[in-house]
Amino acid sequence: xxxxxxxxxxxxxxxxxxxxxxxxAQRGTFLKRVEQVHAVKxxxxxxxxxxxxxxxxxxxxxxxxxGKAILRLAPIAGGSIFYEGQEVxxxxxxxxxxxxxxxxxxxxxxxxxxxxxxTVASIVxxxxxxxxxxxxxxxxxxxxxxxxxxxxxxxxxxxRYPHQFSGGQRQRICVARALxxxxxxxxxxxCVSALDVSVQAxxxxxxxxxxxxxxxxxxxxxxxxxxVEHFCQEALVMELGEIVExxxxxxxxxxxxxxxxxxxxxxxxxxPTIVGAK
Ligand SMILES: Nc1ncnc2c1ncn2[C@@H]1O[C@H](COP(=O)(O)OP(=O)(O)OP(=O)(O)O)[C@@H](O)[C@H]1O
Ligand SMILES: [Mg+2]
Numbered sequence: 001x002x003x004x005x006x007x008x009x010x011x012x013x014x015x016x017x018x019x020x021x022x023x024x025a026q027r028g029t030f031l032k033r034v035e036q037v038h039a040v041k042x043x044x045x046x047x048x049x050x051x052x053x054x055x056x057x058x059x060x061x062x063x064x065x066x067g068k069a070i071l072r073l074a075p076i077a078g079g080s081i082f083y084e085g086q087e088v089x090x091x092x093x094x095x096x097x098x099x100x101x102x103x104x105x106x107x108x109x110x111x112x113x114x115x116x117x118x119t120v121a122s123i124v125x126x127x128x129x130x131x132x133x134x135x136x137x138x139x140x141x142x143x144x145x146x147x148x149x150x151x152x153x154x155x156x157x158x159x160r161y162p163h164q165f166s167g168g169q170r171q172r173i174c175v176a177r178a179l180x181x182x183x184x185x186x187x188x189x190x191c192v193s194a195l196d197v198s199v200q201a202x203x204x205x206x207x208x209x210x211x212x213x214x215x216x217x218x219x220x221x222x223x224x225x226x227x228v229e230h231f232c233q234e235a236l237v238m239e240l241g242e243i244v245e246x247x248x249x250x251x252x253x254x255x256x257x258x259x260x261x262x263x264x265x266x267x268x269x270x271x272p273t274i275v276g277a278k
Contacts, residue, residue: 012046013084013185013217014070019043020078021065039065041241042079049184052211052218054228054249056264057238063221066238067187070219071103072096083185101131104178108190110170114162120173121158124148127181147176151206168199175206179214189221204231225264229253237261 021040027033040062047053055063068074070081072089081089088099104127107113114123124144128135135143141158148157151172162170171191178186188207192200204227210216222228228235229249237245237252237260245258256262 012082013049014047014219015045015082016066016070016079017044017082018079019066019069019076019081021062021069021074022077023065023075039074039241040069043238043241043243044079045236045243045246047185047217047219049217050211050215051234052220052232054232054235055219055221055238056223056225056228056235058264059223061238062241063223063238064189067105067189067219067221070187071100071105101127101181102183103185103187104181104183105187105189106171106174106178106191108193110167110174111162113174114170116162119159119161120144120148120153120165123162123173124176124180126177131181143180144176147179150179150210151176166199167195168202171195171199171203172206175203175210179210183216185217185219187219187221190223191220192227193222193224200227207231225253237264 019040020038020042023037023039025035025037027035043062043066045053055066057063065074069076069089076089079089080087083099083102088096091099121141121144124147125140128140128143132140144158145155148155153169153172153176157165157169157173162173165173174191192203195203207218208231211218218232220228220232232249234247235249235252236243237258239260245252245256245261252261253265256265
């Protein structure tokens with residue numbers, strides 16, 4: 001089901017059109033058999049600037065694969081991806097580089113996505129070294145200090161290491177790192193799923209505040225429908241590589257049209273703690 005209201009409020013920042021992603025997986029006793037895994041089977045959607053689009057579905061339904069395809073980290077077998085009207089899925093690596101600065105990701109497991117031997121200052125500055133080569137060391141330090149303040153971490157966090165923080169604080173470091181290259185679009189791939197409920201609420205509120213201040217657009221991947229309901233204006237529901245339903249979250253939750261959405265809603269307990277985050 002495609003909701004026609006999605007396009008009424010402006011041109012899409014991101015458009016995914018008929019996307020097909022097929023992995024080649026080695027199977028069999030000596031991994032000699034190559035099997036095709038049809039992870040995404042012709043998916044289309046649009047994300048407007050400044051909005052938060054939810055992407056939900058069971059494990060293995062293809063959510064992360066869509067995020068990776070947007071960043072060209074998954075084998076695109078068909079379809080196109082447009083960023084602000086520019087077809088980006090067929091660009092070569094050099095031509096795609098500016099988009100790597102504009103599109104950042106925050107992953108589920110902050111510890112796994114950080115080098116434990118680097119200080120927080122180095123971790124947060126990583127994208128700056130790639131995307132803002134003109135910055136001096138002291139400019140970078142100043143930017144890192146600003147970012148740490150923005151995500152609610154004390155200034156003395158700079159010279160500490162990831163293991164010296166709680167899970168929620170580590171996710172704040174990842175948010176700061178994602179923000180450091182001044183992105184326009186952030187893919188949050190299960191970025192609050194590993195956190196306990198009260199910390200989830202804090203991180204979601206932080207993402208919301210950042211969006212209000214900087215106008216960032218989010219693709220928010222989650223299997224927890226309660227978080228999506230409170231944080232996202234619209235959502236896409238994925239099953240086995242296909243979008244089975246999409247539309248404004250309010251309508252989706254009030255009257256799900258597809259039995260799979262209904263099943264997902266029935267399976268998840270409601271979480272009353274995140275109130276007014278949207
Ligand atoms: N690199 C890969 N090689 C082969 N198959 C893969 C690869 N990555 C993902 N897949 C397969 O593609 C399908 C979709 O995977 P994907 O990680 O996109 O699902 P997901 O919806 O993000 O799941 P989860 O909620 O568990 O994170 C799955 O069947 C998965 O096994
Ligand atoms: Mg995933």
